[in-house]
Amino acid sequence: MFGIYLKRELGRRKKAALVVALGLALGIALVITVDSVSAGMAQAQDKVLKSLYGLGTDMTVTKTRTAPTSGGSGRPNFTFDAKSGSGSSQSSDRVTTQGGQALKSALVTEVAAQKGVDSAVGALSLNVTKVDGSFTQGKAQSSGTSGGGQGGPGGGTGSTGQPRVQGGGADFDVDSYSVVGVDVAHQGLGPLSSMKITSGRTFTSAQTGAKVAVVGRSYAKEKKYKIGSTLKISGTRITVIGIATPDSGESDTDVFVPLKVAQTLGDAKNQVTTIYVKATDSQQIAAVKKEITEDISGTTVTTSADLASTVSGSLSTASGLATSVGKWLSVAVLAAAFLVAALLTSSAVSRRVREFGTLKALGWPSRNVTRQVVGESMVNGLIGGALGIALGVGAAWAVTAVSPKLTAQLGGTGGGGGTGGGPGGGGPGQQASRTTMEIALSAPVSLTTIALAVGLAVTGGLIAGAMGGWRASRMRPADALRSVS
Template structure:
């Protein structure tokens, strides 16, 4: 009888049911979309930072910035016998493998010191370098000084375009020296081998490398080819890609750490120490311990680096967090208020009905149950509509796949993207800004669906509680006299 009566009452008050259900539906749909977008932005930020840290990396330790005037830019010196001369033109080429002169290096012993600290599960060192190749053509200076037969030291016709001038190119790529026996922490923990093989412990001291897939494709380099790294021929044994489709690897080329140190003339040093804490709740304590025990270093966590991510990614995050959340709360509050007002108004119009029901023996509890049941059904109808609208909205967002750009500073901390290793880099070692385009996906989670159902039920119960309270206060005799 209860369900029959409930169904008839809802059918007889279609206008009220539609208004209450639609109000809750709009609020629930907005909550679903806002929460999905918020989760999507968090995922986008994680993708932007993923290649910097790698899976399982909690902290990075880098050397302190060098004082202005220390170090210097790259110098390429050629003696009188350098290059090859042909047809009055001398071709020269030289490669240098250097660290960022704007950032100090760390002693290799720092890795062991950090690994021995309480709360540290693992630590791995890496040396971030930039390989710069200077190449070009210039007139044969010996002919310019001595002149040829019948000539008086006039410039030869060699050189680019036969004009007797010079032309030079500077090409660079980032190189990361890593410990091939310890890749569970750091950038290589966030990559997968697409061709060839990865570096292994047996590669220590060998002139071998693995290369980022994008860089290899752009420069038409394949497995088995050799590349010039610091003036030495290094064989490419593997091609790697990021495990995330929306993030790049941390460097263009990876070689064994001892080989990187030797080619760069930087024995027993690293530029970055990647650290994994025993548990997430110990990250801050480990960070403080490293800062207190190791001098002249910068210790960064993922949350620290997240503050450097800017552009539309941070704008979207701020918009959703502030405007979206408050708008959802406001709409939800309005929907609940409408549900309560319509329920109370409906109870007032049904004064004679409830007076009659009480007169024939209905208890206050049964009357309250009847009103609450009607409100909960209205809420569930609104929840179902809101869930459908919310899922449709998420589907549209994922179909459009909007792109969010993020910009990260790579000086001393690394960053995603080609040409920006874990220590920055680039010619002259200047700070770099790395832009990454991330496709925004709004994920659907079970808790969002559960929240939609919960809001619908809660809205119905709140409206039913106020309406039932109003109905329970009615006296049968007074109710019948009021409509006399």
């Protein structure tokens, strides 16, 4: 009986039911869209941070570089023999550590022993500046003499033309690239963990001192490196065994070599510039940071949350808008939809005074009248929820299909170390450098979001039904019938 009457009453008021359902649908669709876009923003930011830190890295430990000593500028210095024969080729490499001040390798073990630390791996960041080219000697030519005497101060009446040098000069090419030494025995943590080998292979655990390298895709393309190619750093020949592609964006590292090889090239025996740390519990990262900072003085611990604050650009702006404006807007629209649904239901009850009065006169108790109104509102809410889910999923799909490009500018922390765009950015004088990445935005819809939409639909129906049912239950048959003109 209840179901038959419910169906008949909804059929009689299709327009009113549709208005209530559409109002709830728009509010629910907006919530789904904003929630999905926010999830996509979070995924994009995770990609950015993973490209900097490496998969599984929770924090890095570095040390701020000290100011150059008196008389030392800290800038590269190259010395060439200008007396070399004409056209002779000359080349010089300057290998320096970049990022923060070098740390002792033993500190990696000390960090790994701290409470809450699951594992720790050291890496050494180097910058190689290569200058090669040649000098060409000029030729001196005299303009000849005139008169009979010798020129010069107090000389005779004649004069001698000044010799002139024609031709000659220097033609040098400067190439600067980054090299990172990685612990080949623990590649799952650190700078190489965010790279995917697309050609060749990666290091084996036995290649701790092997003169081999994995080259970034962009740098390999620029220099035309292939598997088996040889690159030369300070006279050391290194063979390319793999080409790697970053999981997202572009890598700031051009060449990866075993840690011991990097220490030899940079004259940094038993030293690292960055320690990558993974915590045992991701919820305790702040506590682990405090533990390391207190127990190991002079170091700077940077977490992914700290690094996230340095990410700017359209990704950061859009994320801020989705978090603040978008969520508050969705809450406001949803609240307005609930209010409109409640008011429309209450208004419909007012127009059904005669109907409910007759039902009560026939013996319907107040709870049956209330159940009737709540049932109708719940059906409206569920219809609105279904429409809202369809609209919200459609909007999220459209965002994913279009995949708008967002930019993220990284680095500029001014801190002490790390690779590429990581904490501290480049080398001396490059602490404020920034790297720009381009991320495609998606809007994934999770089961949690769908469950939230269903919950909102039920809540909207209950709110509208509660107001209408409360008003209907207070009617007395005599008053209700007397109000009919």
